[in-house]
Amino acid sequence: MEGSLRSSDTPPKGGRESRDSVVIRFAGDSGDGMQLTGSQFALSSAIVGNDLSTFPDFPAEIRAPAGSTFGVSAFQVHFSAQNILTPGDEPEVLVAMNPAALKTNLADLDPGGMIVIDRDSFSDKNLRKARYEENPLEDQSLEGYRVLALDMSRLTQAAVKPFGLSQKESLRCKNMWALGLMMWMYDRDRKPTIDWLREKFANRSEIAEANVAALNAGHAFGETAELPNLGYGYSVPRAEIAPGEYRAVTGSETLAWGLAVGAQLADLKLVFASYPITPASNILHILAGLKAQGVVTFQAEDEIAAVCAAIGASYAGSIGVTSSAGPGVALKTEAIGLAVVAELPLVVVNSQRSGPSTGMPTKAEQSDLFQAVHGRNADTPLVVLAAHSPANCFETAIESIRLATKYMTPVMLLTDGYLANASEPWLIPNIEKLNTFPVEFHTNPDGFHPFMRDNETLARAWAIPGTPGLEHRIGGLEKDYATSNISYDPANHQRMTEVRAEKISGIANEIPLQEVAYGPKQGPLAVVGWGSTFGAIEEAVHAAAEEGLEVAHIHINYLNPMPKNMGGLLAGYKDILVPEMNSGQLVKLLRSAYLLPAEGLNKVTGQPFKVKEILIAIRTKLGNCK
Amino acid sequence: MEGSLRSSDTPPKGGRESRDSVVIRFAGDSGDGMQLTGSQFALSSAIVGNDLSTFPDFPAEIRAPAGSTFGVSAFQVHFSAQNILTPGDEPEVLVAMNPAALKTNLADLDPGGMIVIDRDSFSDKNLRKARYEENPLEDQSLEGYRVLALDMSRLTQAAVKPFGLSQKESLRCKNMWALGLMMWMYDRDRKPTIDWLREKFANRSEIAEANVAALNAGHAFGETAELPNLGYGYSVPRAEIAPGEYRAVTGSETLAWGLAVGAQLADLKLVFASYPITPASNILHILAGLKAQGVVTFQAEDEIAAVCAAIGASYAGSIGVTSSAGPGVALKTEAIGLAVVAELPLVVVNSQRSGPSTGMPTKAEQSDLFQAVHGRNADTPLVVLAAHSPANCFETAIESIRLATKYMTPVMLLTDGYLANASEPWLIPNIEKLNTFPVEFHTNPDGFHPFMRDNETLARAWAIPGTPGLEHRIGGLEKDYATSNISYDPANHQRMTEVRAEKISGIANEIPLQEVAYGPKQGPLAVVGWGSTFGAIEEAVHAAAEEGLEVAHIHINYLNPMPKNMGGLLAGYKDILVPEMNSGQLVKLLRSAYLLPAEGLNKVTGQPFKVKEILIAIRTKLGNCK
Amino acid sequence: MTVTTKIENLKPTDFASDQEVRWCPGCGDYAILKAVQRTLSEEGAQRENTVFVSGIGCSSRLPYYMSTYGFHTIHGRAPAFATGIKLTNPSLDVWVITGDGDGLSIGGNHLMHALRRNVNFQILLFNNETYGLTKGQYSPTSRPGTRSPSSPSGSIDFPFMPCVLALGAGANFVARGVDTAVKDLTETFKRARAFPGTAFVEIFQNCIVYNDKVFANFTDRDVSLDLQVVATHGMPLMFGAEKNRGLRFDPTRVQIEVVVIGENGVTKDDILVHDETNRTLAALLAAMEPPNHPMAIGVLYSNQVDTYESQVYGQIAAARNGGADLNDVIRRGHTWRVEG
Amino acid sequence: MTVTTKIENLKPTDFASDQEVRWCPGCGDYAILKAVQRTLSEEGAQRENTVFVSGIGCSSRLPYYMSTYGFHTIHGRAPAFATGIKLTNPSLDVWVITGDGDGLSIGGNHLMHALRRNVNFQILLFNNETYGLTKGQYSPTSRPGTRSPSSPSGSIDFPFMPCVLALGAGANFVARGVDTAVKDLTETFKRARAFPGTAFVEIFQNCIVYNDKVFANFTDRDVSLDLQVVATHGMPLMFGAEKNRGLRFDPTRVQIEVVVIGENGVTKDDILVHDETNRTLAALLAAMEPPNHPMAIGVLYSNQVDTYESQVYGQIAAARNGGADLNDVIRRGHTWRVEG
Numbered sequence A, B: 001m002e003g004s005l006r007s008s009d010t011p012p013k014g015g016r017e018s019r020d021s022v023v024i025r026f027a028g029d030s031g032d033g034m035q036l037t038g039s040q041f042a043l044s045s046a047i048v049g050n051d052l053s054t055f056p057d058f059p060a061e062i063r064a065p066a067g068s069t070f071g072v073s074a075f076q077v078h079f080s081a082q083n084i085l086t087p088g089d090e091p092e093v094l095v096a097m098n099p100a101a102l103k104t105n106l107a108d109l110d111p112g113g114m115i116v117i118d119r120d121s122f123s124d125k126n127l128r129k130a131r132y133e134e135n136p137l138e139d140q141s142l143e144g145y146r147v148l149a150l151d152m153s154r155l156t157q158a159a160v161k162p163f164g165l166s167q168k169e170s171l172r173c174k175n176m177w178a179l180g181l182m183m184w185m186y187d188r189d190r191k192p193t194i195d196w197l198r199e200k201f202a203n204r205s206e207i208a209e210a211n212v213a214a215l216n217a218g219h220a221f222g223e224t225a226e227l228p229n230l231g232y233g234y235s236v237p238r239a240e241i242a243p244g245e246y247r248a249v250t251g252s253e254t255l256a257w258g259l260a261v262g263a264q265l266a267d268l269k270l271v272f273a274s275y276p277i278t279p280a281s282n283i284l285h286i287l288a289g290l291k292a293q294g295v296v297t298f299q300a301e302d303e304i305a306a307v308c309a310a311i312g313a314s315y316a317g318s319i320g321v322t323s324s325a326g327p328g329v330a331l332k333t334e335a336i337g338l339a340v341v342a343e344l345p346l347v348v349v350n351s352q353r354s355g356p357s358t359g360m361p362t363k364a365e366q367s368d369l370f371q372a373v374h375g376r377n378a379d380t381p382l383v384v385l386a387a388h389s390p391a392n393c394f395e396t397a398i399e400s401i402r403l404a405t406k407y408m409t410p411v412m413l414l415t416d417g418y419l420a421n422a423s424e425p426w427l428i429p430n431i432e433k434l435n436t437f438p439v440e441f442h443t444n445p446d447g448f449h450p451f452m453r454d455n456e457t458l459a460r461a462w463a464i465p466g467t468p469g470l471e472h473r474i475g476g477l478e479k480d481y482a483t484s485n486i487s488y489d490p491a492n493h494q495r496m497t498e499v500r501a502e503k504i505s506g507i508a509n510e511i512p513l514q515e516v517a518y519g520p521k522q523g524p525l526a527v528v529g530w531g532s533t534f535g536a537i538e539e540a541v542h543a544a545a546e547e548g549l550e551v552a553h554i555h556i557n558y559l560n561p562m563p564k565n566m567g568g569l570l571a572g573y574k575d576i577l578v579p580e581m582n583s584g585q586l587v588k589l590l591r592s593a594y595l596l597p598a599e600g601l602n603k604v605t606g607q608p609f610k611v612k613e614i615l616i617a618i619r620t621k622l623g624n625c626k
Numbered sequence C, D: 001m002t003v004t005t006k007i008e009n010l011k012p013t014d015f016a017s018d019q020e021v022r023w024c025p026g027c028g029d030y031a032i033l034k035a036v037q038r039t040l041s042e043e044g045a046q047r048e049n050t051v052f053v054s055g056i057g058c059s060s061r062l063p064y065y066m067s068t069y070g071f072h073t074i075h076g077r078a079p080a081f082a083t084g085i086k087l088t089n090p091s092l093d094v095w096v097i098t099g100d101g102d103g104l105s106i107g108g109n110h111l112m113h114a115l116r117r118n119v120n121f122q123i124l125l126f127n128n129e130t131y132g133l134t135k136g137q138y139s140p141t142s143r144p145g146t147r148s149p150s151s152p153s154g155s156i157d158f159p160f161m162p163c164v165l166a167l168g169a170g171a172n173f174v175a176r177g178v179d180t181a182v183k184d185l186t187e188t189f190k191r192a193r194a195f196p197g198t199a200f201v202e203i204f205q206n207c208i209v210y211n212d213k214v215f216a217n218f219t220d221r222d223v224s225l226d227l228q229v230v231a232t233h234g235m236p237l238m239f240g241a242e243k244n245r246g247l248r249f250d251p252t253r254v255q256i257e258v259v260v261i262g263e264n265g266v267t268k269d270d271i272l273v274h275d276e277t278n279r280t281l282a283a284l285l286a287a288m289e290p291p292n293h294p295m296a297i298g299v300l301y302s303n304q305v306d307t308y309e310s311q312v313y314g315q316i317a318a319a320r321n322g323g324a325d326l327n328d329v330i331r332r333g334h335t336w337r338v339e340g
Ligand SMILES: Cc1ncc(C[n+]2csc(CCOP(=O)(O)OP(=O)(O)O)c2C)c(N)n1
Pocket: A334, B275, B276, B277, B278, B303, B327, B328, B331, C056, C057, C058, C059, C060, C075, C098, C099, C100, C101, C102, C103, C126, C128, C130, C131, C132, C133, C134, C139
């Protein structure tokens, strides 16, 4: 690459050790810029051709006091010469910008891992704020780790001196120093970061150049310091990745874009009505920025108004979409019932978070599956889909709009706080090449009544206000099958209840059959998951297979209705293990639907599964079987 | 009985035919007073010592136009010399006060049943309003029935003439004429009705006496008219009924009283916060009338405010109760989640009605079981109880308060529109003899933190504002197991999630083991029900047993957690049939929990099961098995 | 000579649907329905472009009786549905039908937010001071002491005054009418329909079953002239059987008072002239109550500002100039190529 | 000579809990917390009888920082919880803590209904014109054109004025304060606490992170005297750095105007005297906005009527006289005996 600043361009003093996969975590104070640092490192890794996956961990507070443990912000990057699907179980490198960052992140570090520390930040005051009684750099507590305690603050200040910044501004550059060091260590190109700094601080070039200087200084430090624990650095070769144009995306981005694209493929206006709530708000923010693309967003007074406005929009001929997290979806359930009985298209996105109630709003959980499938009064069936990766959010959003409009039904799209914030490289699709599914509104008055149905899909006619001759009234009261007028007739209610159920269960006839993500199509054990556990399960099953264990991974995207072959497929395995970030919800649905003795592997900590946790469960299970 | 007006006091012209059980339906215009007529007939039957069960069927409209089919109001009475549990499948006598009443009720009549008709009301105008093209009294359509078409209006007018009423007022007495005839026909005592009339119209004695005259005239008509189809009337001997003081009660009454009594047994103030909704409103109305008993009712601005006020009341040391139907409970789910995580006692009564959405508000359904058990975001366990008869509503309400306060948990109490309005005789308990379960608030500051737990029940300490030294803060955020402070610690969230689940599942250790309501403790078939289907299932299983079929009835009152022995008990039957007034909810919970191939028998018409429908299903099932 | 083709207006009955009207005989809702149908007829409305959206309640049944588009939604949320409809298609003529329970109890928040946003639809609030459909419980507009199934000892809540509340929430059009005064009501509905923004109309509606004659104290024929003042823009606020009463502002006590022309030296010049663009005056009029003051009827306030949806589409139109398509959007920011 | 034992008031710091305060450094919430603690101290409050109830938002975190009882509930519903608490134990001193999002967006309806019912608690609404906790989206009080993550082209909703809304809903006590004016705020809180009924206090609160200086136009030191008028009952509504400005009512245009004593013949007698029992005046003051008018601060309205809970318990007490016990209740009406 021309003008590249990769250290490998300069002859290394020794040989770089080649590594297959590396996990680094950058951790520091909220004000230390760890999210940017991590993202830049990730980007530079993407550009050298590694596969990668990242995960940010923000503090719950808006702006916690400097130095406090609850104000620590972290960003984990997993980069690899292989295809990877998770941000990694345990970092092998922890960059800790202050004592609080060390304190709160050390437990996750790989035993024997490396800790890069800003020694200057280990002042008495900061140690106290982090509630250290002894300075961990001075007692034995870090024994066993490879500790690189560096004068990062001072070295940064020295590097940026020429630019005349205040002391506070100077110290703000120390994240770039740390990034430079890491870039040296893993042989990454600094140029994209330098370009980005110059663009970001275009109006304050002294800041831009100070940051560039800090970055370069950190890099140079690695190259020259001959650090005992470090050697000559590492290299991670490029992975085999499908060719094309890539970008890093979070699930919030892909989900928002998927909705906009889905509406376009349906030839409909997107009306997105929402009320802010963590971790769902970003979808609203992104779509609010798509005015030029004709997207209408509506920040409602609450979640109920949001879903009602979305339903009103669908009634009038848009695709109405609303989005929230569990507590907000709880408020929407009455209105969703109306959408079911009025048979209007609607997409409800639930970015699941830890509960019950307010719970731990910034942490992820998969505990709203019951709410999605069963959480309404009466027999109120709807479609439930789950996205399983940031990239998959895009496709699932499109599929939600396709099914909602084709079947005139609400679709609940489940994602979670982990998918919303985690990022991975995404092969950017060409929208023009995607299959369209344009909606045709009903316009023919002959024999029209609003609940006349398509023979095949059982979807009712979608006739929108403004259409002459099709004036009609709909509502939440039960209606006559044949005339759509209000009806209290007992047999009619039975029939309507059945037709609403059949319409939804019939969708099983068109959705793809359930596939096995990895492993044998029958055998002693299937690990069955849904949603954001995809990466962890897949990696665990791969690892188990490498150990010679016979285990399959099945990941369910269509949760209601489930693919037609599901029962038969699952029956082919002796044991079924269902890892979920909840107390056992999918597992109960499977047991009930297929009378199979599926067992749960449950984790309700607000943290995603580690690959290891699933692998151990697989080993135990198969060990017992042998 | 002294002063009795039973016709048997006068020597019968022929012998009365003795009958075991009779079902009569009174049907007429909303303005015809059918509910009063039916209630009075029921009361007179109770007094002669029959067992009985009644069911009113109101029009959905507030005041429908006179003569319209949708304005018909009906009241069915089942009275018997045996113990009975349902208002009867098909009436054998239909009293139809106008064409619309005939039109809408004829289909339910027993083939060969008797129709008592006010011939005077079959005017052209009324026939048109009822959408009859031909006068059914003049064509062949009533062939096969025993039709008694009488000049009821004219005979009534003649009877009340002495009292100088207007024509409209005179005609209003015709329901008493019909009642008098029926009282003659089944040999009931008129005195209680006469007393009631004189009390009710104490300020307008001419109205009272006119009604009495009409009642007597109807009675005399039966005695003297020698009607071809009628003979000398019937008698229904008294049933074997436990001695004691009785009254007729609807489920709304017993439920409201049970709440008031439960609070008294817990030594707590009852704060009942609600928002009106059919068919739940009566509970609010009844409790609003118990001010003298210290009950506080609060009509909130909506269901959310109602549940929140109830939770606030519990927080401050009352037992907070809220009540609604499915759509209103949907709105409450977010707040119920808070009560779960704040671990406060709360009772949520759901009077289930036909849905989804507004559905058929005046019709009953059992379709909110999923909502009760699974209908919240996150892992949010609570107790779910179901009442199965009007009398049982009383006990279940008390049990709800007992469990809510003992375990510091919300309890969902399921009833339905059928139980709310159906009535049956109730052996009035002596409240002073009921077991008390007085709450003791926590007052000791030693080692106090709000989520400190009882070792056995796992219930947290209930310390209320106003208690010196126990000041504390609670809320919806996750809290530390050991200190009750806010905590984002992963392992702590796991632990708290588990302890919340264990607290609820542990209740299985104290609730009664599941009993078999009737039939063998193992065998080829168990019919498993919950809620208001009790009577129909019990009668069907009795009938099947009489046919020699080996079938048991199991009725579940504790739906979450279920009794400990449930799995073992159910496993003792080859087949399990689960009748529900929904599309299959309990059946799915049982399949999932016990991996047993339970099958549903589902009816979603807004009408209760007929005994016959269940009996046929039993026959089919056992026929297949043989 | 030019020939103009006059498109015949639809008749009021052309706006009636084929469904049987199922309100109680004698209910005030019938008259309001009639006024609505007349309004549409006289204004030359088209059925296909007209949408009635309602919540739940007796009043909220109205859409079923119209031959236009209609959506009978859930309790209290009609303004939110209507907002979604207008966001999709601003050219539709949307009417929200609600009651004092639907609109002010469970739905109070949506109503207020619609009013402050100024979405272009009409809100007709049928105020009968009771929850008719659920059989007569007291409502947020019931007067203190109202005995009802849920308040057997009399209600103790202080009631809302709907027009006062609407003005407090920032409504830009506020009017009042009486069910039986179909002609006046029709004129008020026309004004509401013509107003570009959320037009709020409170209608005193008699519930003959649960709250009969609750407004008789100012609607009965023998008192109505003395206890109603009809507000007409630019006209003095005069009323009374003898047309000699008027409203005057007392600036020291900062309150409105009833005066009689000719008494105590009061002349016509002392009488307040109605200015429907003056929010302060509107609030004063809305707050008046019999028997000390007359009830103000008619358009109390009308003040034109941008509608919500015009601003939504204004921002979209502005952004579209030179806007990128979605294929560009998903390529914005840092991207990189992996070569094959 | 008699010996009186004076119970020492708790100090403000005695009302601080052991929890670390987790607002952003520089947030206006700190000053409000301080004013609350001072109020309790100076009024001799007891910790055990004091309850703080809040919804969700940065502001709603306040209960955690008080050593009293506290309940951090769910978003927007705090007034409903507080109502339940007062219905159980009317003797508790209950404070509702809410924000412009919590109290006016999702929770607007509960707030209004609490105000009209007049349940005896204080509502402190921290108005920072943003949703702080969810990272700075515009709120129902944000001024038109506010750029935020959810309104990148500027917000288009017309904002509520919280005090105007409260008065429209029938509030009986309405006041306003500024976060940094801790002393005045404390006095206002004392008045609110003493008021028997729902006392509504809007506090202009600076969100340093998402909406810094949004109130600077009338709170900055150099403009505050000219653009704030402190309402004091019985005192003329005068203000200004030179104390020569005042408010006058223009009865013909029916509006309030700012005048300067000595200019155009204006004298002190022309100036409106604040009467905190006059709802009309309060509404006029609440609606004033800079730069044309000063922002009115202090107790705008205070009008004592029966509290909700006193009426609830009044009805219960009346019914209890000669009331039956539950054993009688379930035997009322028709009963019959079946003999053994
Ligand atoms: C969520 C929900 N809660 C409660 C109800 C019951 N409900 C239906 S209409 C109504 C009140 C209607 O009052 P109002 O709006 O004044 O209408 P009216 O019948 O008086 O015209 C209530 C409480 C409901 N349908 N849905």
